[in-house]
Amino acid sequence: MSIEQIVNDLGKNAKNAARSIAILSNEEKNSALKILSENILKNSEKILDANKKDIDNAKKNSLSSPLINRLTLSATSIEGISKSIEDIIKLPDPVGKVLEKWTQPNGLEFQKIAVPIGVIGVIYESRPNVTVDATCIAMKAGNAVILRGGSDSFYSSNELVKIINNSFLEAKLPNHITQMIPTVDREAVNYLLKMNKFIDIIIPRGGKNLIKKINKESSIPVIKHLDGICHVFVDQDANIEVAKKVLFNSKMRRPEICGATETLLIDGNIKNYASELLEPLLNVNCEIRGDEYIQKLNNNFIGASEEDWSTEYLDKILSVKIVDGVEGAIKHINKYSSGHTEAIITENESTFKKFYKNIDSAIILKNASTQFADGGEFGFGAEIGISTDKLHVRGPVGAAHLTSFKYIVHGNGHERP
Amino acid sequence: MSIEQIVNDLGKNAKNAARSIAILSNEEKNSALKILSENILKNSEKILDANKKDIDNAKKNSLSSPLINRLTLSATSIEGISKSIEDIIKLPDPVGKVLEKWTQPNGLEFQKIAVPIGVIGVIYESRPNVTVDATCIAMKAGNAVILRGGSDSFYSSNELVKIINNSFLEAKLPNHITQMIPTVDREAVNYLLKMNKFIDIIIPRGGKNLIKKINKESSIPVIKHLDGICHVFVDQDANIEVAKKVLFNSKMRRPEICGATETLLIDGNIKNYASELLEPLLNVNCEIRGDEYIQKLNNNFIGASEEDWSTEYLDKILSVKIVDGVEGAIKHINKYSSGHTEAIITENESTFKKFYKNIDSAIILKNASTQFADGGEFGFGAEIGISTDKLHVRGPVGAAHLTSFKYIVHGNGHERP
Numbered sequence: 001m002s003i004e005q006i007v008n009d010l011g012k013n014a015k016n017a018a019r020s021i022a023i024l025s026n027e028e029k030n031s032a033l034k035i036l037s038e039n040i041l042k043n044s045e046k047i048l049d050a051n052k053k054d055i056d057n058a059k060k061n062s063l064s065s066p067l068i069n070r071l072t073l074s075a076t077s078i079e080g081i082s083k084s085i086e087d088i089i090k091l092p093d094p095v096g097k098v099l100e101k102w103t104q105p106n107g108l109e110f111q112k113i114a115v116p117i118g119v120i121g122v123i124y125e126s127r128p129n130v131t132v133d134a135t136c137i138a139m140k141a142g143n144a145v146i147l148r149g150g151s152d153s154f155y156s157s158n159e160l161v162k163i164i165n166n167s168f169l170e171a172k173l174p175n176h177i178t179q180m181i182p183t184v185d186r187e188a189v190n191y192l193l194k195m196n197k198f199i200d201i202i203i204p205r206g207g208k209n210l211i212k213k214i215n216k217e218s219s220i221p222v223i224k225h226l227d228g229i230c231h232v233f234v235d236q237d238a239n240i241e242v243a244k245k246v247l248f249n250s251k252m253r254r255p256e257i258c259g260a261t262e263t264l265l266i267d268g269n270i271k272n273y274a275s276e277l278l279e280p281l282l283n284v285n286c287e288i289r290g291d292e293y294i295q296k297l298n299n300n301f302i303g304a305s306e307e308d309w310s311t312e313y314l315d316k317i318l319s320v321k322i323v324d325g326v327e328g329a330i331k332h333i334n335k336y337s338s339g340h341t342e343a344i345i346t347e348n349e350s351t352f353k354k355f356y357k358n359i360d361s362a363i364i365l366k367n368a369s370t371q372f373a374d375g376g377e378f379g380f381g382a383e384i385g386i387s388t389d390k391l392h393v394r395g396p397v398g399a400a401h402l403t404s405f406k407y408i409v410h411g412n413g414h415e416r417p
Numbered sequence: 418m419s420i421e422q423i424v425n426d427l428g429k430n431a432k433n434a435a436r437s438i439a440i441l442s443n444e445e446k447n448s449a450l451k452i453l454s455e456n457i458l459k460n461s462e463k464i465l466d467a468n469k470k471d472i473d474n475a476k477k478n479s480l481s482s483p484l485i486n487r488l489t490l491s492a493t494s495i496e497g498i499s500k501s502i503e504d505i506i507k508l509p510d511p512v513g514k515v516l517e518k519w520t521q522p523n524g525l526e527f528q529k530i531a532v533p534i535g536v537i538g539v540i541y542e543s544r545p546n547v548t549v550d551a552t553c554i555a556m557k558a559g560n561a562v563i564l565r566g567g568s569d570s571f572y573s574s575n576e577l578v579k580i581i582n583n584s585f586l587e588a589k590l591p592n593h594i595t596q597m598i599p600t601v602d603r604e605a606v607n608y609l610l611k612m613n614k615f616i617d618i619i620i621p622r623g624g625k626n627l628i629k630k631i632n633k634e635s636s637i638p639v640i641k642h643l644d645g646i647c648h649v650f651v652d653q654d655a656n657i658e659v660a661k662k663v664l665f666n667s668k669m670r671r672p673e674i675c676g677a678t679e680t681l682l683i684d685g686n687i688k689n690y691a692s693e694l695l696e697p698l699l700n701v702n703c704e705i706r707g708d709e710y711i712q713k714l715n716n717n718f719i720g721a722s723e724e725d726w727s728t729e730y731l732d733k734i735l736s737v738k739i740v741d742g743v744e745g746a747i748k749h750i751n752k753y754s755s756g757h758t759e760a761i762i763t764e765n766e767s768t769f770k771k772f773y774k775n776i777d778s779a780i781i782l783k784n785a786s787t788q789f790a791d792g793g794e795f796g797f798g799a800e801i802g803i804s805t806d807k808l809h810v811r812g813p814v815g816a817a818h819l820t821s822f823k824y825i826v827h828g829n830g831h832e833r834p
Contacts, residue, residue, distance in 0.1 A: 019751065023774055096774075104796055108785060115777070117807055200807060221638060221808050242830040249832035334436065356825050357440055357513075360532070368525060368828025377833065378824070379521055390534055390617060390821035391638050392809040404807035407795070408773050411785025413659040415666035416794065 003183060007191040010179045011198030014119040014144040017176035022116045022142045024173065026093035029140055032171030037085035039167045040132070040160075044078050050159035051128065058152055071126045071153055081132050084382050088136045091381045094400040095142045109410040114403040116142030118200040121192055122384075123148045123214060125206035128156035134203070135164055135178045137384045141402040144177050146199065148192060150206070151184035193218040203384055203397075223393060225386050227312045227338035228258030230370040233329040233355070234277060235346035236269040242367050243273075243345040248280045249369040250343060255286075256314045258386060259341055259373030263309060264320045265329045271322045281318060290320040309336040326351050330358045337361055339388050341373040362388065362395040420600060424608040428615030430593040431536040431561040437591040439533045439559045443510035446557055449588030454502035456584045457549065457577075461495050467576035468545065475569055488543045488570055498549050501799045505553045508798045511817040512559045526827040531820040533559030535617040538609055539801075540565045540631060542623035545573035551620070552581055552595045554801045558819040561594050563616065565609060567623070568601035610635040620801055620814075640810060642803045644729045644755035645675030647787040650746040650772070651694060652763035653686040659784050660690075660762040665697045666786040667760060673731045675803060676758050676790030680726060681737045682746045688739045698735060707737040726753040743768050747775045754778055756805050758790040779805065779812040 001009075040047070051073040058068050100112040120138045122145055124130040131147060138145045149157035161180040168177055181188045193202065193214065202222045204214040215222045232250050234243045250261035266274055275297050278288060288294065289304040308319040309332070323329045326344075333342055341363040344355045356364040363373050373396070375383025380398030387393050393401040418426075457464070468490040475485050517529040537555045539562055541547040548564060555562045566574035578597040585594055598605045610619065610631065619639045621631040632639045649667050651660045667678035683691055692714050695705060705711065706721040725736040726749070740746045743761075750759055758780040761772045773781040780790050790813070792800025797815030804810050810818040 019775070019777065022777070102796065104794070108789065108794075110795065118777075216636075219633075239830070245832055246828075246830060253833055356823075358436070360436065360439070360535075361823065363824045363826065365826040365828060368826055368831035369833045371833040372525065372826065372828075372831065374833075377521070377525075378527065379519065394821055395824055404811055406773075406778065407780045407812055409780065409782040409785055409789065411663075411782060411789075413656070413663060414785035414789065415662055416670055416786045416788040416791075 003185055003187050004191050006183070007181060007188050007195065010146050010181065011119070011195045013176040014146055014179060015198040017144050017174050018116070018118045020174040021139070021144055021177055022095070024142060028171070028173065029093070030089045032168050032173050033085050033089050033136055033140070035171050036132075036136070036164060036167035037082045037089070039163050040078060040082045040085070043163050044075060047078055047156065047159050047163075048073060048075070050155040053155040054128075054153050063152065067126055067152065071128065071156070073128060073156060077129065081129050084133060085136050087376075087381050088140050088399065091140060091399055094140065094403050097400075099405055106414065107412070108414055111408040112405050113408060114400070115406050117402055117404050119144045119146065119198055120402065121146045121148070121199045121202045121220065123189060123192070123202065123204045123206070123210070125150040125210060126152045127205070128153040128160060130205050131157045131160040131180075132164065133382055134205075134384055137382055137399045138402055139177055140399040143402055146179050146181065146192065148181045148189060154184060189214075190217070193220060196220045205385055221392070223385065223387050223397060224389060225258065226388050228260070228340040228373075228386075229263070229310060229312050229336060229338040230259060230261045230341045230373070231263045231265055231329075231333050231337060231343070232261045232370065233265040233323070233326070233333070233342070233344045234267060234270065234273075235326060235329075235344055235348065235351050236267040237348035237351060238270070238345040239347055239367075240273055240276065244277055244280060246343065246345055246367060246369050247277060250371055251281060251286060251318055252284060252316070253369065253371045255316050257371065259371045260314065261343070261370045262311065262313055262319060263336070264318055265323045265332055266320070267326070268322050268324055268328070274320070274322070278320070285316065287317040288320055289317065291322060293322050294320045312338070326354055330355065333359050333361070340386065341365070341370045343368060343370050362386070420602055420604045421608050423600070424598060424605050424612065427563050427596045427598065428536070428612045431563055431596060432615040434591050434593040435533070435535045435561050438556070438561055438594055439512070441559060441590065445588070445590065446510070447506045449585050449590050450502050450506050450553055450557070452588050453549075453553070453581060453584035454499045454506070456580050457495060457499045457502070460576075460580050461492060464495055464573065464576050464580070465490060465492070467572040470572040471545075471570050480569065484543055484569065488545065488573070490545060490573060494546065498546050501550060502553050504793075504798050505557050505816065508557060508816055511557065511820050514817075516822055523831065524829070525831055528825040529822050530825060531817070532823050534819055534821050536561045536563065536615055537819065538563045538565070538616045538619045538637065540606060540609070540619065540621045540623070540627070542567040542627060543569045544622070545570040545577060547622050548574045548577040548597075549581065550799055551622075551801055554799055554816045555819055556594055557816040560819055563596050563598065563609065565598045565606060571601060606631075607634070610637060613637045622802060638809070640802065640804050640814060641806060642675065643805050645677070645757040645790075645803070646680070646727060646729050646753060646755040647676060647678045647758045647790070648680045648682055648746075648750050648754060648760070649678045649787065650682040650740070650743070650750070650759070650761045651684060651687065651690075652743060652746075652761055652765065652768050653684040654765035654768060655684075655687070655762040656764055657690055657693065661694055661697060663760065663762055663784060663786050664694060667788055668698060668703060668735055669701060669733070670786065670788045672733050674788065676788045677731065678760070678787045679728065679730055679736060680753070681735055682740045682749055683737070684743070685739050685741055685745070691737070691739070695737070702733065704734040705737055706734065708739060710739050711737045729755070743771055747772065750776050750778070757803065758782070758787045760785060760787050779803075
């Protein structure tokens with residue numbers, strides 16, 4: 001069978017299955033997830049064996065150590081995967097939720113209710129846990145998934161898919177909820193991205209280049225995350241102690257995640273607090289790249305280039321700039337931000353309002369760390385990613401966001417005049 | 418200047434203007450709409466003069482009479498345009514609406530609020546009123562529009578754009594809320610559809626072929642409407658009087674609109690009521706194309722071919738089939754429907770539930786005409802179209818649907834653990 005035929009069959013299977021998956025009850029879905037969560041623990045050793053094959057190959061192919069890290073599973077991370085399924089079980093059923101209801105003057109009663117999207121294509125790189133996370137989040141919302149894992153995690157992902165399918169079979173769910181493209185040939189992705197007849201949405205997980213490429217080539221709508229160039233702005237009405245701890249957490253809790261802050265903006269009226277704000281970061285050897293004023297504060301500070309303002313370091317580096325009040329901060333952020341997450345430190349509610357009204361980013365926080373940009377912290381349960389797009393879903397993407405809606409209308413013989 | 422340069426400049430202008438338009442207050446938007454509504458009435462004659470040029474050209478170019486009808490404005494239709502603006506004024510401001518709010522156990526307070534999408538490209542054919550409708554609906558939701566009207570309505574649309582821009586200038590709104598592509602060269606559309614740097618969404622209005630072509634070529638997400646193959650299913654628990662009048666209205670009120678019913682399905686258990694159901698339609702010479710059973714009922718009935726079940730007649734023609742209960746109806750509809758609107762006639766609420774849960778269409782009505790598939794009838798005010806897609810917006814698209822959202826988070830020094 002040609003690769004095109006293989007991918008096409010997966011698409012057809014998924015589409016055919018979608019209607020049966022869409023009408024599963026919350027109990028049916030949860031009991032299957034429960035079986036899966038247990039089976040993952042029970043099959044820990046098999047998963048680790050498969051994972052070892054991937055790691056051995058990765059070493060043979062001289063993959064970088066961060067890539068090998070992303071690929072590597074452990075007894076603890078497998079427990080984490082199982083635990084995250086338990087969290088998804090606890091979520092309310094996104095399907096059938098009444099989103100709005102109203103009655104028109106003519107007596108027609110309207111309900112807008114959430115329904116599954118249908119078939120979701122997930123393309124990811126080396127993290128094998130995406131196999132399970134994506135399946136469970138999508139399935140909780142009544143969707144089928146077609147997975148395309150990276151070649152690096154081939155054995156781990158396939159072992160996980162086997163466990164998923166056996167568990168869903170045990171739970172008597174319909175077939176074809178989860179299908180993995182059985183080849184690592186790049187051609188398969190090309191076919192996948194053109195299969196708008198069967199697939200409703202594509203979610204890519206991985207590096208920026210992968211995502212850009214997929215977005216360019218896909219004829220199916222893509223929910224994507226590009227950069228996370230996040231800002232903290234310390235306003236003249238900030239509580240400096242709050243600013244210090246929130247800034248430190250925003251940058252240093254985990255500098256490598258997309259919600260980590262990359263740029264600090266300080267209101268010119270309180271620029272004399274700059275050294276105090278930066279001191280905790282210096283103590284942990286965070287590199288500071290500043291504008292002219294900042295640079296002069298410390299011999300270790302480096303000058304920031306124009307490029308720095310639009311760089312996502314994902315590392316212990318912070319660019320720092322003095323700006324002309326909240327207007328200056330808004331101007332800078334709207335120019336350089338990736339529209340992901342921004343925080344303002346202020347005790348002034350009307351300054352906060354100006355800040356959030358004028359800035360076009362998915363998440364705007366007051367006196368809280370940018371690292372709260374996370375589906376779990378939002379109460380969405382596990383997330384399948386964070387969208388920097390503005391259509392359909394923006395910010396953290398949880399199970400509830402993998403739905404569409406329909407309108408249910410009750411009449412009693414209504415004719416339209 | 419090249420066409421590419423012209424289109425690019427419009428895009429850049431719109432994108433630059435979008436932030437200022439996004440933060441307009443409801444009062445500012447409404448007072449500008451009020452001025453526009455009045456100026457359209459005041460300039461009635463100028464509009465009719467421009468429209469006459471288009472009509473003369475159309476006749477010269479031997480356009481079909483339905484096309485000329487679509488193009489033609491009258492004092493009455495201009496009053497209608499003005500009136501529809503008044504309706505948009507009455508809508509609540511879609512921007513800033515709190516869509517959800519909740520507090521996490523750690524005390525972080527979340528709000529999900531509606532924000533404008535940004536820049537909307539509208540591509541339409543001969544109806545000049547789209548110029549005003551699209552502008553006003555998009556602007557009410559804080560968006561800029563780039564319009565590309567059809568060559569047939571060139572003079573009318575340009576006259577309307579002139580009035581729009583003068584009115585918005587009079588109201589001291591930002592520039593570039595509405596821009597019309599100044600050339601009818603087809604090349605301009607090609608550039609427009611690739612300008613994802615500046616345009617957030619494309620809305621095509623017109624024939625199915627235009628829409629398919631745009632959807633295929635656009636690198637920008639498209640909100641689109643394809644077919645409206647709508648069904649009425651008369652269940653065994655139907656009130657036959659209700660069925661008769663709802664069916665008649667669904668087909669005959671205006672057979673040419675997308676919400677008109679094309680196929681009637683009758684529960685086999687009540688097939689002996691078929692003649693009674695169809696009688697009012699026969700009285701107005703509606704053509705009936707039926708399955709074997711139906712065909713035999715009347716000498717004037719024609720046999721329906723396989724193609725009939727997936728044909729949008731938009732005319733006084735109805736295809737009719739006897740099905741095996743609600744399951745049979747569900748099966749037929751999921752196979753042939755375009756996912757637009759379906760109605761069931763039944764007094765049995767649990768049959769209705771089975772019907773709407775299993776059918777994947779945007780609108781499902783009980784005991785009400787499919788012709789209620791309309792933004793105005795839903796209470797959305799004017800609509801810019803009806804989406805048969807499932808992402809972002811489904812069903813009637815009003816001002817409130819031309820928004821995205823962002824999250825506003827209140828903390829008091831929250832660090833993420």
